[in-house]
Amino acid sequence: MICLVGFLKYLLLFLSTKRAIYFCYFSVDSTVARHFNDQQTELEIRCLSCLWSLSETKEDRSLLLRKIGLEPILHSLLKDIPDVVDDNRIYDVSRANERSLGCLGGFVELPDVPQIFAENKEALSKIVWLTFNSSDNYHKETAACILFWCTNHPKAARKIIENQCYRLVLEKAQGMLFVTPVVAYFHSLFLANIQTLPEEKLPYDEIQQINQVLEAFLHVVTPSEIGRYEAKHTYVWISLIPFLRLALAGPSRPLETENRQVRPQVSVDPCLEIGTQPGEKSCDTEISNNRGIGPYNFSPVEKIGLFCLCHLANSPDNRELFKKEKLEDYLICVCWFTQRCPEVADLTPKLDGFERLEPPRLESIAKAYLSKCFGEKIM
Numbered sequence: 147m148i149c150l151v152g153f154l155k156y157l158l159l160f161l162s163t164k165r166a167i168y169f170c171y172f173s174v175d176s177t178v179a180r181h182f183n184d185q186q187t188e189l190e191i192r193c194l195s196c197l198w199s200l201s202e203t204k205e206d207r208s209l210l211l212r213k214i215g216l217e218p219i220l221h222s223l224l225k226d227i228p229d230v231v232d233d234n235r236i237y238d239v240s241r242a243n244e245r246s247l248g249c250l251g252g253f254v255e256l257p258d259v260p261q262i263f264a265e266n267k268e269a270l271s272k273i274v275w276l277t278f279n280s281s282d283n284y285h286k287e288t289a290a291c292i293l294f295w296c297t298n299h300p301k302a303a304r305k306i307i308e309n310q311c312y313r314l315v316l317e318k319a320q321g322m323l324f325v326t327p328v329v330a331y332f333h334s335l336f337l338a339n340i341q342t343l344p345e346e347k348l349p350y351d352e353i354q355q356i357n358q359v360l361e362a363f364l365h366v367v368t369p370s371e372i373g374r375y376e377a378k379h380t381y382v383w384i385s386l387i388p389f390l391r392l393a394l395a396g397p398s399r400p401l402e403t404e405n406r407q408v409r410p411q412v413s414v415d416p417c418l419e420i421g422t423q424p425g426e427k428s429c430d431t432e433i434s435n436n437r438g439i440g441p442y443n444f445s446p447v448e449k450i451g452l453f454c455l456c457h458l459a460n461s462p463d464n465r466e467l468f469k470k471e472k473l474e475d476y477l478i479c480v481c482w483f484t485q486r487c488p489e490v491a492d493l494t495p496k497l498d499g500f501e502r503l504e505p506p507r508l509e510s511i512a513k514a515y516l517s518k519c520f521g522e523k524i525m
Contacts, residue, residue: 373457393451396521
């Protein structure tokens with residue numbers, strides 16, 4: 147394995163940076179030059195495919211990243227369609243771009259990679275471009291997934307805001323009918339992460355536009371549709387914390403307008419008892435209802451998080467990962483919150499597949515409550 151990885155490293159570095167030969171340079175016969183270029187690109191594509199196949203688990207990805215690095219993959223990603231009008235050459239370069247996407251899709255979940263990637267403005271712009279212009283829907287979906295995962299890293303998300311790449315995604319996402327449901331899904335997660343970044347303040351109109359995109363997505367796509375897609379393509383997530391974090395994102399931050407600052411609506415009465423069962427009414431609940439404030443409200447961002455948990459909780463592999471990351475307590479708390487909001491009844495995760503669920507620890511209940519009601523970052 148180590149020998150193969152070492153060989154792949156040097157071969158990819160050579161192939162990804164090697165320029166094509168044009169017959170006019172050395173008076174080489176055009177057929178010979180074309181054949182050489184085609185075979186060189188084909189070998190590069192095969193190497194990228196091999197690297198992609200080897201990136202199945204977190205341990206494999208960490209080893210490959212340590213031994214090979216991102217450089218050769220980014221070289222392949224950034225290859226441009228040649229100026230010479232040659233359909234075969236254009237097709238080959240597109241394939242190299244798309245295979246590099248597959249490799250990046252695994253590496254971007256590893257620590258520090260999103261920040262390194264987001265700091266490369268050229269690579270980031272290429273990913274955004276491929277999200278809408280790749281020749282294959284699956285590669286559009288992979289590019290959109292990479293964008294989403296970059297925003298799970300706060301420093302990378304801030305870089306994306308600084309580069310204003312999110313604005314192009316927001317503009318395109320408003321025409322959701324022109325993309326696949328999976329691209330729309332990852333765009334929605336991308337925009338939700340951008341909106342909830344605590345240190346950044348987006349303009350009021352952009353926050354409103356993001357909320358509209360999220361609500362529109364929830365009206366046209368179902369969790370089971372995304373679940374079937376992930377099962378078909380055997381998605382293996384390294385962590386499920388980013389999805390749970392969205393479901394417990396908390397109340398919206400104050401929005402600044404030109405003339406005034408609008409305070410977010412309090413989404414919960416802090417006196418409510420979390421442990422009250424559905425159908426039970428405490429004194430505090432009655433008081434809250436008399437004031438016209440529902441026990442729990444869910445923002446569009448939180449609804450997207452619930453949407454994710456609905457299909458993730460249906461997968462046996464994901465249930466094991468929830469258990470491994472000790473997130474089961476928070477899942478139960480999320481279900482408690484949703485039971486108090488009829489508006490999200492269809493987005494309540496089903497926990498029937500989990501074995502031997504214990505009541506959440508008091509510490510977990512407190513953390514979930516602080517996150518949902520006051521936006522405290524607990525994960």
